Amino acid sequence: MAEFCDGTEEQCLKRAAQLLNAGSCVALPTETVYGLAARYDVEEAVHSVFRLKGRPNDNPLIVHVASIAQAAQVGDVSNTVVRSLMDAFWPGPLTIVVPKVPSVLSAVTAGLPTVAIRCPAHDVFRTILQSTGPLVAPSANVSGRPSPTTAAHVLHDFANADVLVVDGGECQVGLESTVVHVNNSTISILRPGDITSQQLARYGTVAVQSQHNAENAIPMAPGMKYRHYAPDAEVVLLSTVAEAQQFTTHARDTCMLLIETNELQNLVTEERTGWKSVRELHQHSLYSNLRDADALGITMIVCVCTARIRENEALMNRLQKAQSKR
Numbered sequence: 001m002a003e004f005c006d007g008t009e010e011q012c013l014k015r016a017a018q019l020l021n022a023g024s025c026v027a028l029p030t031e032t033v034y035g036l037a038a039r040y041d042v043e044e045a046v047h048s049v050f051r052l053k054g055r056p057n058d059n060p061l062i063v064h065v066a067s068i069a070q071a072a073q074v075g076d077v078s079n080t081v082v083r084s085l086m087d088a089f090w091p092g093p094l095t096i097v098v099p100k101v102p103s104v105l106s107a108v109t110a111g112l113p114t115v116a117i118r119c120p121a122h123d124v125f126r127t128i129l130q131s132t133g134p135l136v137a138p139s140a141n142v143s144g145r146p147s148p149t150t151a152a153h154v155l156h157d158f159a160n161a162d163v164l165v166v167d168g169g170e171c172q173v174g175l176e177s178t179v180v181h182v183n184n185s186t187i188s189i190l191r192p193g194d195i196t197s198q199q200l201a202r203y204g205t206v207a208v209q210s211q212h213n214a215e216n217a218i219p220m221a222p223g224m225k226y227r228h229y230a231p232d233a234e235v236v237l238l239s240t241v242a243e244a245q246q247f248t249t250h251a252r253d254t255c256m257l258l259i260e261t262n263e264l265q266n267l268v269t270e271e272r273t274g275w276k277s278v279r280e281l282h283q284h285s286l287y288s289n290l291r292d293a294d295a296l297g298i299t300m301i302v303c304v305c306t307a308r309i310r311e312n313e314a315l316m317n318r319l320q321k322a323q324s325k326r
C-alpha cells in the first residue's frame with residue numbers, strides 16, 4: 001500500500017533519496033502536480049514508473065534536474081534560445097525538449113533522439129535532486145486519470161502499490177508544465193501550461209504545434225495523443241451562465257457546475273436549478289474538482305468557459321481533453 005512519509009521533513013527527504021538511489025519510485029510534490037519520481041539512469045526503475053502508472057511505453061518521460069549543469073548531463077543545452085529560456089523560467093513550469101546525450105536510456109525517451117527536461121520549483125524536489133541527480137517524474141496518477149495536486153490524490157491512485165508519498169501540500173500551479181521544442185529561434189509549444197505563449201515570445205518566434213500536424217518535421221509531444229485528464233463523469237463546456245442554466249433544466253444527470261467565482265452572482269440560486277455541487281473554475285483546483293465529482297457520484301460536469309477562462313490556453317486545453325471521449 002502507498003504510504004505517507006512520517007517523521008520530520010529532514011527524515012523524509014533522506015528516506016526518499018535513499019529509496020530513489022536504491023531504484024524505487026517515490027511520489028514527490030512539484031509546483032505543477034505531484035510526480036512519480038525514479039532514477040533516470042536505472043532501467044528497472046524507469047520500467048517500474050511505466051508499470052505502476054499503466055503508462056503506454058511510447059509516451060516519453062520528462063527528466064527533472066536541479067540546475068542547468070544537471071540538464072547538460074542528459075541533453076544538449078547549447079542552443080542560445082534554449083539557454084535563455086532556462087535562465088528566464090527555471091526553476092519553474094517549463095519543460096524543454098532538446099537532443100539527448102547518447103547514454104540516456106531509450107525507455108526514458110520512448111526511442112526518440114530528444115529528451116524533455118524540466119527544473120521544478122518545489123523545495124522538496126530540488127533538495128532531493130541534489131542528492132540523487134536527475135530523476136524521471138511523470139505525474140503521480142494512474143494513466144488517463146486527472147493529475148494529482150495533493151498527496152491524498154496520489155494515495156488514492158496508488159492505494160495498492162508500494163510507493164512512498166512525500167507530502168508537500170497542495171500544488172500551486174495545478175496543471176502540468178508547458179512543453180516546448182526549440183528549433184533555431186522557433187519555440188514550438190507542444191503542450192500549453194502555466195508559462196504562456198506571450199511570455200515565451202520574448203525569447204523567440206512562438207509556434208503552437210497542432211495535434212493534427214503529424215507530417216511536421218518537429219516531433220509533437222507523443223503523450224498528447226492519449227486521452228488525458230479525464231474524470232469518469234461526462235464533461236460539457238458551455239460559454240455562458242444562461243446556457244448552463246438552460247442545460248441543467250433538461251439534464252437528467254447529477255450535475256456539478258464549474259464557474260468563475262465572479263460569475264456566481266449571475267446564477268439563479270433556486271433549488272430547481274439542480275446542481276449537486278457548484279465550484280470555482282480555476283486552474284489550480286481543476287483536477288481536485290474533477291476527482292471530487294467522481295467521488296460524489298456526479299455524472300456530468302458543466303463548465304462555464306467565459307471570455308476570461310478562454311484566455312487561459314492551458315486550462316482550456318485540459319478542459320477540452322477532459323471533454324473528449326477518445
Ligand code: AMP
Pocket residue numbers: 059060061062097109112114115116137138139176177179190191219220221222223224
Ligand atoms: P507527463 O509526464 O505525463 O506530464 O507528460 C510528459 C509530456 O512530455 C508528454 O506529453 C510527453 O509526450 C512529452 N515529452 C516527453 N519527452 C518528449 C520528447 N522527447 N519529445 C516530445 N515530447 C516529449
Ligand code: MG
Pocket residue numbers: 138139147
Ligand atoms: Mg501525466
